[in-house]
Amino acid sequence: MATDLSVTFTGLRFENPFLLASAPPTESESNITRAFDAGWGGVVTKTIGLHPVTNVAGPKTKFLRATPDSSQLSMRKRPGTALHSSWNWELISDKTLDWWVPRLGRIKQAYPSRVLVTSIMAGSGSDSELKHWQTLARACQDEGADALELNLSCPHMDRPDMGSNIGKDPELVSVVTQAVKEVARVPVWAKLTPSTTDIVLEARGAFLGGADAVSSTNTFPSLPLIDPETLEFEMNVDGLVSSGGLGGPAILPQSIAKMSQLTKAFPDCAFSGIGGVAEFGHALNYFLLGCGTVQVCTAAMLDHAIGPNVVKQLVAGMRDTMERYGWSSLDEFRGLRRDRVVLHSQIRRPEGEAYRGGYDAEGYAGAEAATEPAPVTKG
Ligand SMILES: Cc1cc2nc3c(=O)[nH]c(=O)nc-3n(C[C@H](O)[C@H](O)[C@H](O)COP(=O)(O)O)c2cc1C
Numbered sequence: 001m002a003t004d005l006s007v008t009f010t011g012l013r014f015e016n017p018f019l020l021a022s023a024p025p026t027e028s029e030s031n032i033t034r035a036f037d038a039g040w041g042g043v044v045t046k047t048i049g050l051h052p053v054t055n056v057a058g059p060k061t062k063f064l065r066a067t068p069d070s071s072q073l074s075m076r077k078r079p080g081t082a083l084h085s086s087w088n089w090e091l092i093s094d095k096t097l098d099w100w101v102p103r104l105g106r107i108k109q110a111y112p113s114r115v116l117v118t119s120i121m122a123g124s125g126s127d128s129e130l131k132h133w134q135t136l137a138r139a140c141q142d143e144g145a146d147a148l149e150l151n152l153s154c155p156h157m158d159r160p161d162m163g164s165n166i167g168k169d170p171e172l173v174s175v176v177t178q179a180v181k182e183v184a185r186v187p188v189w190a191k192l193t194p195s196t197t198d199i200v201l202e203a204r205g206a207f208l209g210g211a212d213a214v215s216s217t218n219t220f221p222s223l224p225l226i227d228p229e230t231l232e233f234e235m236n237v238d239g240l241v242s243s244g245g246l247g248g249p250a251i252l253p254q255s256i257a258k259m260s261q262l263t264k265a266f267p268d269c270a271f272s273g274i275g276g277v278a279e280f281g282h283a284l285n286y287f288l289l290g291c292g293t294v295q296v297c298t299a300a301m302l303d304h305a306i307g308p309n310v311v312k313q314l315v316a317g318m319r320d321t322m323e324r325y326g327w328s329s330l331d332e333f334r335g336l337r338r339d340r341v342v343l344h345s346q347i348r349r350p351e352g353e354a355y356r357g358g359y360d361a362e363g364y365a366g367a368e369a370a371t372e373p374a375p376v377t378k379g
Contacts, residue, residue, distance in 0.1 A: 003322045004329045005315060007041075009292040010187035010212040010270050012146050014115050016041040017330060018283070018314045021274050021295035022119035022149060022191070024061070025306045027093060029103040033110065038308035039315060042115030044215075044295060047092035047151040048100050048140070049121050050132050058237050060090035062224070063248070063302065073225060075234040085251065086298040087224050087235065089156050089244035092121055097136060101143055108144030116144065117189065120180075121151040124172050125161035130179040137180050137188075147186050150176060150211075152202075153193035153218035155245045164193035164218065170205030177209025187212035189272060194251075194258050195221050200265040213270035215295065216262060217255045219245025248298035252276025256285045260341045263290030267338065278310060280317025290335035 005016040019042040020026050020035050027046040035043050065081035066073055073084060093100070100118075108116050118140035122132035137148050152173055157163030166172045173190065180188050190206035192199055194217035203214045221243050224235040233241040255275025262271055273286025278299035286294050296314075300307025327333050359366060 002328070003319050005318055005322075007292055007330050009272070010147060010189065012042075012115050012187065014041040014293065015113065016315055016318070017287075017293045018042075018311055019044055019115070019117070019272070019293055019295045020300055020306065021297040022047050022151065023297040023301070024090070025297065025300045027095075029107060031306050032107050032116075034308075035306045035311075036107075036111045036114045038306060039311045040114075040307070042117060042146075042293070044117040044119050044149050045093075045100070045104075047119040047121045047154065048095075048097055048136060049092050050097055050136065052096055053091040053094055055091050055094060056089060056237050059235065061086055061088035061301070062235050063087075063298075064225070064234075064250075074227070075224065083249055083298075083302070085246050085248040086219075086301065087222065087244055087246055088219065089235075089242060091156070092151065092154065097139055101139055104140060104143035104145060108146075115146045117147040117149050118145040119149040119151050119191070121154065121163065123159060123161045124166050124176050125159075129161065130176065133176060133180050134183045137183050141184065141186050145186060147189060147212075148180060148184060149189040149191050149215055150180060151191055151218075152176065152206075153191045155193060155195060155219055155221045156243060164195060164221075167191075167193035167202055167218075168196050170201045173202050173205035174209035177206050177211045181210035189213040189215050191215040191218060191274075193218050194254065194275075198261070199258050200261055203262050203266060203269075207266065207269060213272055213292075214262060214266075215272040215274055217251070217258050217275050219247045220251055220254060222246040247275070249276050249278065252282055252285070256289060259286060259289050259291065260338070263335065263338050264341060267335070277314075280314050280321060283314060283318070284321065287330060287334055288337035289341075290338045292330070292334065 007014050007017045020040050022044040026043045032043050062075045063086050064075050064084045066084045120136040123129035152167035154163035190211040192202050224233045227234050259273050271291045272293045273291035274295040277283050277296045283294040299310050303310045
């Protein structure tokens with residue numbers, strides 16, 4: 001049987017389940033058309049707002065790299081390093097809706113079979129702010145956008161009614177989603193922040209508001225490291241820094257933990273997995289946990305800005321893996337490992353003589369140390 005990489009997600013057909021996430025790779029018409037030519041099944045545009053934004057002076061994104069055989073972590077570019085993560089404090093698109101509108105139309109006309117998702121963002125502090133979401137939604141869908149992704153997750157917004165400050169409040173998530181759903185004729189995806197205690201609560205808010213899917217995750221709030229030579233943050237403006245977002249390989253295990261919570265809580269809902277994907281083996285985690293699509297940012301930024309080699313590997317890796325296991329479509333393996341994540345108390349404990357308490361593993365002193373009597377404390 002032929003291997004079919006196409007998927008249907010929130011009612012939309014994708015040639016393959018790989019999308020560029022909302023970020024620099026999708027910030028312009030030329031990037032997006034190059035991305036489609038390179039083979040991405042879809043793109044989520046850089047987040048579009050109603051008002052112009054001004055980014056910080058200096059770089060908006062840098063990459064933290066590890067040196068093998070030492071514990072050095074630094075953003076300094078040097079040979080023989082491995083990528084640890086991206087760090088950014090970039091705001092939403094610095095182009096306004098008016099700039100985007102004709103470009104969205106042109107992209108869709110040129111690539112009718114590719115999926116164009118527009119990411120949008122406004123505030124939530126008043127009725128007029130909620131109307132801004134509706135204005136953005138209408139304008140994008142009128143130009144042919146196939147879906148809308150609500151940015152409820154940008155981690156560096158000072159305004160308390162924007163970005164991840166919405167995403168941290170399940171009621172606001174619901175209110176904003178509902179406002180967009182009132183005018184939307186296309187599917188609505190809610191992109192959530194990982195920086196809450198229980199992402200299931202915010203996802204419930206999104207689904208109660210009518211979301212057709214949840215995308216997870218955005219970057220994790222973090223700081224750049226301080227350089228021991230200069231005592232300055234490796235990224236700063238005039239010596240000052242502010243909380244930004246961590247992406248790339250470092251967040252893959254954390255992001256799949258969030259996704260596992262989501263897909264277990266809502267096994268029948270649609271999820272788009274994001275965070276740390278650079279090759280098919282990474283994407284497979286999200287699919288086996290129940291995702292219907294996967295999005296990529298950091299790895300694509302570092303591969304000719306839009307990831308032509310990354311998408312080739314994702315597509316080839318998916319085809320090879322499906323052939324190896326005899327799967328003919330994503331539906332045959334989506335969610336296969338969702339139920340393997342259980343409560344800690346459900347994990348089997350060893351019995352009898354074989355029990356060495358895990359002390360003969362890397363990072364532990366050994367079984368003898370573990371059997372030393374515990375020190376007696378008085379008090
Ligand atoms: C420089 C940069 C800019 C980003 N801008 C946006 C944005 O405008 N809207 C959004 O929803 N996410 C934005 N993101 C988050 C990404 O879409 C993605 O969720 C995150 O980087 C995790 O994926 P990754 O590990 O593949 O990078 C941005 C990420 C980076 C690195």
